[in-house]
Each structure stands twice: as structure tokens, then as C-alpha cells.
Amino acid sequence: MRSISLPPNDTAPRIEPLAKLPVFWNLAGKRVVMAGGGEGAAWKTELLLACGAVVDLYCSTAELSDSMASLLDRPDIRHHAHPWRFDIFAGAALALADLDGDEEARAFFCAARAAGVPVNVIDKPAFCQFQFGSIVNRSPVIVSISTDGAAPVLAQAIRQRIETLLPPALKQWAELAQSLRKAVSHRLPPGLSRRLFWERFAARSLSTNEPPDEDATHRLLSSLDHVSPTATVGSVTLVGAGPGDAELLTLKAMRALQAADVILFDDLVSPEVLELARREAKRFLVGKRGGRESCRQDDINDMMVRFAKAGKRVVRLKSGDPMIFGRAGEEILRLQREGIEVEVVPGVTAASAMAAAFKTSLTHRDHAQQVRFVTAHSRHHDLPKTLDWPSLSSPNQTTVFYMGGRMAGRIEQRLREGGMPADTPVVVMSSVSRTTERRWAGALASLPDAMRAIGVDQPVLIGVGEVFAAVAVAYGKEDQRQNKQIQRHM
Known part of the structure; x- marks a missing residue:
């Protein structure tokens, strides 16, 4: 027999190892056993009911928490006012329990397993065949996050991040996708045209906070006759x-x-x-x-x-x-x-970030009734010739010069010529909101010196106006303190 030499399989596995298999289980109309009436049981019961399950609850009336008691008037939960028994598991899709002692938890776990029912004892990982993930609910779009019990707080943080990425209206768009599947499959052949339609649909649904209305549905259905891979x-x-x-x-x-x-x-x-x-x-x-x-x-x-x-x-x-x-x-x-x-x-424009960094309101009502954003850089690499310097030099306003690093000396000169006092408070910030951010605050007359300290290699913002007075004073005191320390060590 001729041997065949195969090349070594050095490719990465298609799926990396998983701590658990993520499964989405249809519980609509299925019976689920719940033992215990505490807050943990109530939260899991609400989740089960949201999935369409019928919950048989076993616990005495005295054990019912307020949250669980509020659920008992629902037709899909049946309260049996006695503790769980070994004969309650027949026909159940799942079994859950909220039990204090390990002995009772072990007994419930073993009884459910003996009946062939998947079991979870809340907050007792040793008696759980499955776990619940942290959920982002845009049903029929559902995202579940699990850290295999290692870091529940991390799972919550991940859920919060995903919540911000998925628009609330995604639920309605997903429901619309369900209703359009047959029409799309009927009118578009498998392949590029169908994929293009769904890619456009997905891009639209993920980029809007507005749910689809009747007009959107009509436009989508009409577009099925015009999906062309070559004319998109x-x-x-x-x-x-x-x-x-x-x-x-x-x-x-x-x-x-x-x-x-x-x-x-x-x-x-x-x-x-x-x-x-x-x-x-x-x-x-x-x-x-x-x-x-x-x-x-x-x-x-x-x-x-x-x-x-x-x-x-x-x-x-x-x-x-x-x-x-x-x-x-x-x-x-x-x-x-x-x-x-x-x-x-x-x-977020740089002026807003600068104001936040200095904790300064650009429109403090005691000092400024208007804000001006001014470019200090024209297409001719000079100050724009159309700027009204006397107006920019007026009091009761805040002016922020963008791209003003190389023009700082000229800005100081033109403002002074326009009538602005030499002691007008000024702030300078480069690389706003970045790790390389640098700050300066002082008087208008010192602006050229400030730029020699800050530098002009990074984007520079210059803020001018009385709203920065407190910042300038604070920075002046800090400079004096540092100078005293230097003199003390000389």
C-alpha cells in the first residue's frame, strides 16, 4: 500500500477552547420547577416567565419575598404552598432552586439529575449544570455574557458596554427582519444580491435610534426589485x-x-x-x-x-x-x-474638552455673554485677514483660538492693539484630553512666553477671557510655590 505524506497541520483551530457551551433554549410553554421564594428565585422566575415558561413554584407562603409575591397573580406561575418533593420533576424542562443549606441544595441537585432534568441551584456553582449569563435584551436579538463565574462584575461591565453600542430600536428592526425573511428569500436568489440586501438592512438598523415605521417597511420591500450587485x-x-x-x-x-x-x-x-x-x-x-x-x-x-x-x-x-x-x-x-x-x-469639539479640563464655564454669566470659536490659521498659513480684532478684543465674551500655536505672538499683539488689557486671563492647552496634554494659564502679555514653554509641535488651543481668571490665579500661585521650592534648595 502506497503511503501518503500529509503536510503538518499547523493552522490555528477554528474555535478556541470554551469554558462552557453557550446555548439559547426555547422555553415557550415549557414547565420549569422553582424551589424557594427569595429575591434570587424571584429574579430568575421573572427571567423564565419572560421566555414564555410556565413556572411551578414550591415554597411556603412565609418564604415568599415581596418580589416573588408580586408575581403570583400571573397565570403562567403556579404556587404550591409547600416545600419541594422528590416527585415534582416529571415533565420539567429545567429545575431551579434558591436554597440556603448545602445539604438541601445537594438533595435538590441529585433529585433533578436523577429525573434527567438540567438543574441550577442559585449562587451554588457546585450544584449547577448550567449558568445564567449577563443579558443584553433586544429580543429577538439577545446577547449573553459569561465569565464562567470567575468575574461577575466584569460580565456586568461588558454588558453595559454592549448596551451602549446597540441602539434601543434594534428590537423593532430585528422583528421587521423576521417578517421580511420569506419575501426576501422568495424575491432574491441566494448569493450576492440577497447578502447585499441584508448588509444594507443591518447597517441601517445599527445606525439609527428610530424604529422602522410603515414607510420604512414599504421602502425596504420596494427595494427588493432594485438590488443589483453591480449598481449599488x-x-x-x-x-x-x-x-x-x-x-x-x-x-x-x-x-x-x-x-x-x-x-x-x-x-x-x-x-x-x-x-x-x-x-x-x-x-x-x-x-x-x-x-x-x-x-x-x-x-x-x-x-x-x-x-x-x-x-x-x-x-x-x-x-x-x-x-x-x-x-x-x-x-x-x-x-x-x-x-x-x-x-x-x-x-466633542476641543474647546469643550478644554473647558472641562480647566473646570471652567465658557459662558459664566458674570463674565461672558457670548463665546467665539476663531481659527488662527488660514489657507495662506497666516492669521485670517477677515478677523475683526476690535470686536474680538471686547469684554464680556470668551474667545477660543483653534490652531493658534504658531500665531500666539501675533494674536497677543492684535488683541492688545484692539484694546484688550495686558492682564486679561489666558489659558493655553496642547494635545487636549490626551496623555501628552500640557497646560498653561496666565496673563495675555505673557502669551508669547507661554508658547515657548508649551511648544507648537502639537495642536494648541488658546482661550481668552475673564472666565479663566480663577484658573490663571491658581496657576500663578502654583508657579510661586514651585519657585520657592527651587530657591529653598539652591
Whole structure:
């Protein structure tokens, strides 16, 4: 017999080892045994009833907690006002118990197993054949998280994170998907056309907080006759990435990143934000930084159009808020001219993050009745010629200069010329909300010196106005304290 030499199997396993098998069990109309009437039993009973089970509850009336007692008027729970017995398990799909002592828990566990009924004694892992996970409920979409009992708090934290990612209206969209399955299967052949329809459906359901209405259902059914793999057009979403800290990203922004096929991101977008994007998405750096080589705006516009016309879901990821000094207007106009669907997801602008970091209200009613966001950088790499400096120098307002690092000396000069006092409070912050963040506070006259200390290599924000007076005083006292310490050690 000729031997056959096979290559070594050095590929990774398709499924890594699992601590437990995750199973979703249909309990509709099934009988479930519950022993005990405490709070733990009540919570599990509510869960079972939500799954459509019929619960036979065995416990004395004196054992009933308030929560369990409130459930007894439901027709799908039957209260037997006596302790559990060995003959109660016949015909049960599951058996659960909320029992104090280990001896009774062991007896219940063994009795259920002898009857061939899967069993769980609440909060006693040694007497459990199965566990309950932490649940995210968008039924018919259900997400269950388990840490195999090792870290329940971690499971809750994961559940909370997933809750923020899944819009509440996903329940209604999933129900609509169920109702459309037959029509889609009948009118679209298996393969690319059917997959394209469901991909569009999924992208829509995960990107909106609004449940589908009758018009949405009608449009979806009408679109079945127009699904063509060769004529599909994608979409573009302009997403605000915030100033850098990934925790400042909005929920809607995270959903857009998770649904993207292509991401065109600015140089200022932090790696932590990009880590939240869909792993399969293609990423292209299209950074635009003053004084550095960067992509032309026309090239970025062309890329968005090209990818969208190829049927891709494109995310144009911008630092801060896309509608504040982000050239979003030019991009939106080009996309609309090309007939491409465009959506905007706002982000936390750097001025808001700076105000939060300094714990300063930009509109403190004692000092400022208006706020101005001003770009300190024109397309000619100079201060914009259209700025009204006398107006910017007026009191009772807060002004925040974006991209002002290299122009700080000029800003101080023009404000002074416009009539602003030399002792007007000023704050400076670079790399807002990032680990490399640097801060300074003082008087307007010292602004050029501040920039020599802060540096101009990172994005710089300059805030001017009386709302920063307390910050400037606090930083001045800190400087004096540090100087005294230095002199003490000389």
C-alpha cells in the first residue's frame, strides 16, 4: 500500500477552547420547577416567565419575598404552598432552586439529575449544570455574557458596554427582519444580491435610534426589485472623533465606526479612537496639518466619492467636531452633487474638552455673554485677514483660538492693539484630553512666553477671557510655590 505524506497541520483551530457551551433554549410553554421564594428565585422566575415558561413554584407562603409575591397573580406561575418533593420533576424542562443549606441544595441537585432534568441551584456553582449569563435584551436579538463565574462584575461591565453600542430600536428592526425573511428569500436568489440586501438592512438598523415605521417597511420591500450587485451605491458618514480621549466618543460615532468598510481619518485622530473601529475596515490616513505635507482636499473628496460609488460604507473621521473648522461643508457639497447619501455625526469639539479640563464655564454669566470659536490659521498659513480684532478684543465674551500655536505672538499683539488689557486671563492647552496634554494659564502679555514653554509641535488651543481668571490665579500661585521650592534648595 502506497503511503501518503500529509503536510503538518499547523493552522490555528477554528474555535478556541470554551469554558462552557453557550446555548439559547426555547422555553415557550415549557414547565420549569422553582424551589424557594427569595429575591434570587424571584429574579430568575421573572427571567423564565419572560421566555414564555410556565413556572411551578414550591415554597411556603412565609418564604415568599415581596418580589416573588408580586408575581403570583400571573397565570403562567403556579404556587404550591409547600416545600419541594422528590416527585415534582416529571415533565420539567429545567429545575431551579434558591436554597440556603448545602445539604438541601445537594438533595435538590441529585433529585433533578436523577429525573434527567438540567438543574441550577442559585449562587451554588457546585450544584449547577448550567449558568445564567449577563443579558443584553433586544429580543429577538439577545446577547449573553459569561465569565464562567470567575468575574461577575466584569460580565456586568461588558454588558453595559454592549448596551451602549446597540441602539434601543434594534428590537423593532430585528422583528421587521423576521417578517421580511420569506419575501426576501422568495424575491432574491441566494448569493450576492440577497447578502447585499441584508448588509444594507443591518447597517441601517445599527445606525439609527428610530424604529422602522410603515414607510420604512414599504421602502425596504420596494427595494427588493432594485438590488443589483453591480449598481449599488454606498454612503459617507462624517464622524467627529472628539479631541483625542476615546471615552469622549459618542455612541453614534462608535456605531458608525463599527459599520464602516472604509475609514479616511485625519492625522489628529488618536490611535485609541481607531481601536474602536471595525477590524475589517480599510483605513487611510488623509491627515491635514498646518506647515506639513498633507493630502489635498480635492483628493480626499475624490476618495470618498470613489469608495462610495463602489458600494462601500465610508467614514470620514475628523478630529473634534466635523462641523467646526473641519471643511465639512466642502465635502458635503461634493457628495451631494454626486448623489451620494451623507450623514454627519457630531463630536466633542476641543474647546469643550478644554473647558472641562480647566473646570471652567465658557459662558459664566458674570463674565461672558457670548463665546467665539476663531481659527488662527488660514489657507495662506497666516492669521485670517477677515478677523475683526476690535470686536474680538471686547469684554464680556470668551474667545477660543483653534490652531493658534504658531500665531500666539501675533494674536497677543492684535488683541492688545484692539484694546484688550495686558492682564486679561489666558489659558493655553496642547494635545487636549490626551496623555501628552500640557497646560498653561496666565496673563495675555505673557502669551508669547507661554508658547515657548508649551511648544507648537502639537495642536494648541488658546482661550481668552475673564472666565479663566480663577484658573490663571491658581496657576500663578502654583508657579510661586514651585519657585520657592527651587530657591529653598539652591
